[in-house]
Amino acid sequence: MPLMTNRRRFLQLMGTGAAAGAMPGFVSRALAATPLTMQAAWINDAEFAGYFAAIDDGFYKNEGLDLTYLSGGPDVIPESSIIAGKADLALTTPDTTIKTIVDQGAPFKIIGAQYQKNPIGIVSLAKTPINSPEELKGKTLAVPPVNVISVEALLAINGIDRSEVNIVPYAYDPTPLIKGEIDASLDFTTNVPFTIEQSGEKAVSFLLYDFGYKTYNDTVVVTEEVLKTKRAELVAWLKASRAGWNANFADTASYPPKFASTWFAGTGRTIENEVFFNGAQKPLMEHSGGIFTMDAEGIAANIETLGRIGIKATPDMFDTSLLEEIKG
Structure with missing residues (x-):
């Protein structure tokens, strides 16, 4: 996790x-x-x-x-x-x-x-990829409540106003992402991309660590x-x-x-x-x-x-x- x-x-x-x-x-x-x-x-x-x-x-x-x-x-x-x-x-x-x-x-x-x-990162679908914090602007990002503070820090570190990203609750289930109900989710990059691919979609991801949130x-x-x-x-x-x-x-x-x-x-x-x-x-x-x-x-x-x-x-x-x- x-x-x-x-x-x-x-x-x-x-x-x-x-x-x-x-x-x-x-x-x-x-x-x-x-x-x-x-x-x-x-x-x-x-x-x-x-x-x-x-x-x-x-x-x-x-x-x-x-x-x-x-x-x-x-x-x-x-x-x-x-x-x-x-x-x-x-x-x-x-x-x-x-x-x-x-x-x-x-x-x-x-x-x-x-x-x-830290293996936590932003996961999105390859057909609508999000490859950096900058690309989260105007997007809906699902985040577990316990991780919201970390995402807000990531945005601040990268000069992005919190209001520019629509953050919604996430329950560790990639189904909303697969269905296109959200644009990305915060999850383990070591695991969830493969889970998504088993459902027939290809996923991409990036680590919060690689964009300044180094824990x-x-x-x-x-x-x-x-x-x-x-x-x-x-x-x-x-x-x-x-x-x-x-x-x-x-x-x-x-x-x-x-x-x-x-x-x-x-x-x-x-x-x-x-x-x-x-x-x-x-x-x-x-x-x-x-x-x-x-x-x-x-x-x-x-x-x-x-x-x-x-x-x-x-x-x-x-x-x-x-x-x-x-x-x-």
């Missing part, structure tokens, strides 16, 4: 010691595995393929973790899961997380970023208390998760079919769609420093962008020290 923070149906998967028992080198460690729970940001799809790979391939067990994975959904607010103690870490969007820190004094720390470039997405967030008391486990999670993503991206068409009857069961999405999604997200996630890297330039870009929408982020809200421990 866009800044679609309120998403994903509930799913819980507990690791067992049996599989590790077949690996003598890990028997004693598996028996002493430490429980850790993560809250995802949306329903199960390719956005989380690396975590599914790490679970299925035993990477978390190898790091001494007994991981519980909680799927998200339309009614799930990831930050609420960690505040309530339901999860130790959550995947969130930086704007909502940092706004909660600023406005409510929430004790959050961002310890990693799954997406270097991470699926930021890894913990409370200060969990950071203090479970630091070793969080480092282990980052290491195992990075290994899962590296395995997944070695061949972006390999893992999605393996999840067809497990992780992806019942979503209503085709495996072809998930394969497309997986390949499309790869360049948005990779970094020379490894998956989850947050470098000084990226953090500064997020702070500047959020400042444009009145969210005053500061460098101390990002903690890169755990990532330093898994370098190499």
Whole structure:
């Protein structure tokens, strides 16, 4: 998922010691595995393929973790899961997380970023393409309510008056776009264009990121208390998760079919769609420093962008020290 923070149906998967028992080198460690729970940001799809790979391939067990994975959904607010103690870490969007820190004094720390470039963008039909913010003038754009502030920032950054674009509510359904009832929608560029093409239309898209709205997405967030008391486990999670993503991206068409009857069961999405999604997200996630890297330039870009929408982020809200421990 866009800044679609309120998403994903509930799913819980507990690791067992049996599989590790077949690996003598890990028997004693598996028996002493430490429980850790993560809250995802949306329903199960390719956005989380690396975590599914790490679970299925035993990477978390190898790091001494007994991981519980909680799927998200339309009614799930990831930050609420960690505040309530339901999860130790959550995947969130930086704007909502940092706004909660600023406005409510929430004790959050961002310890990693799954997406270097936020995959949210403007999607339109190829027969009536919209290829830049400038081309939104006079058009009807469907936007999820939670994302309106981001679109308004995009328009401001590009010198476009808010009144020049007709913004209407969007419910994550491309049907109005396909039917021509709207001109464009705000959605995940890694997924929705393929969904539209499966309906017989060709779609085009552009990232908000490429036109000045430079934010991470699926930021890894913990409370200060969990950071203090479970630091070793969080480092282990980052290491195992990075290994899962590296395995997944070695061949972006390999893992999605393996999840067809497990992780992806019942979503209503085709495996072809998930394969497309997986390949499309790869360049948005990779970094020379490894998956989850947050470098000084990226953090500064997020702070500047959020400042444009009145969210005053500061460098101390990002903690890169755990990532330093898994370098190499």
